[in-house]
Amino acid sequence: MSTDATPQEERPYDLSEMRRASSLVLVNTGDGKGKSTAAFGTILRAVSQSWPVAVVQFLKSGDWNTGEEKVCRELGVQWFSAGDGFTWDSDDLDESRAKAIAAWEFSAQLIAGGEYRLVVLDEISYAMTWDWIDAAEVAAVLESRPEQVSVILTGRDMADEVIDVADTVTEMVKVKHAFDSQILAKKGLDY
Template sequence: MSRPDDGATAADPTTPPDQDAAARHATADVPHTPDDRGSAEPRRRKPRDKPLVAVITGPGKGKSSHGFGMLQRSWARGYRCGVFQFVKGGKWKVGERKAAQVLSDSGEGGTIEWETMGKGWTWIQRDLTESEDLTREGWAEVRRRIAEARYEFLLLDELTYPISWGWIDVEEVVATLRDRPGFQHVVITGRNAHPALVEAADLVSEIESVKHPIKQGIRAQQGIEW
């Protein structure tokens, strides 16, 4: 499968770097802006770099945090990043989202777009109240954005749950990931990852639970859980 940056040629030394990168990338079928160093400079990648699918699963705490850590790394490398949260509703004010907004606005790295289920789905114009319908809307939008190669790093937080509930067809998910164009890392988090999803992934980590404060009656708290 060809990649948008296949066949990139050496830069013209007489052309300013930013203009040269933008000109070389203008014909590629990848959304970009002149300030988007992630898509405008594909030569930053090494030949060994391959787009991966990662699944972070298991009963232990830290699956989403694992994904957010990779998100920060990708932002630092100038990647176009996206986050879709499939379980937490729009009213959840998670610390990672606030941090991502600050990073994205800083202009120091890449960009981060963040979509949260429920009222947080920014593209929905009609009123949807059923969680299953909202989830399917979210997945349909993810498929559209993958098809247009909008991101170089995409975190699908807690996607494993609607797959387990039968709201999203796992075979459709696998096919979408397998056939994604361009250079797109995709990370999926959540418990009980479907075997087909595990089989399709390049990287799978299972987080076990050894101890958890809830067993001592300590409730979830800000700065640790959100």
């Protein structure tokens, strides 16, 4: 494969001026598939370094029995499914809201407690988009987290306040999705 870029153009920074961070805040957002999947891949990296890891899922309930939950639990990841499913399936949005608020309060304590080197807040963006939890408060908790605690936040339409304090923000862009062709999610690939 040929490229017209010179090595300097590929790396427009001076490595001698780079520093190591004790932790990072990562955001996976956008309309494309792969936000949670990317977070779960990072969990594997963290576990391989013997990091204690916790996941809080804001939408999925404990009834989902996903493959990633099964494997992560086997690897020692603490897993908390705090939601009650997708809001369009909810019989009681007040209960869904209350669960999201409780999940955030629990997550803030997990982060502040410093026991976990990595905390994944899966699909948290929706709770902020729907004004169930305050994005400014989430950003403040991220900024004041213990030095060794990294956090990954996933979900579409991530709040600007969170993007502003994040170290890395990746936007997944949908080019094509099987669901658009009326193909249901596939166990083993999608969950």
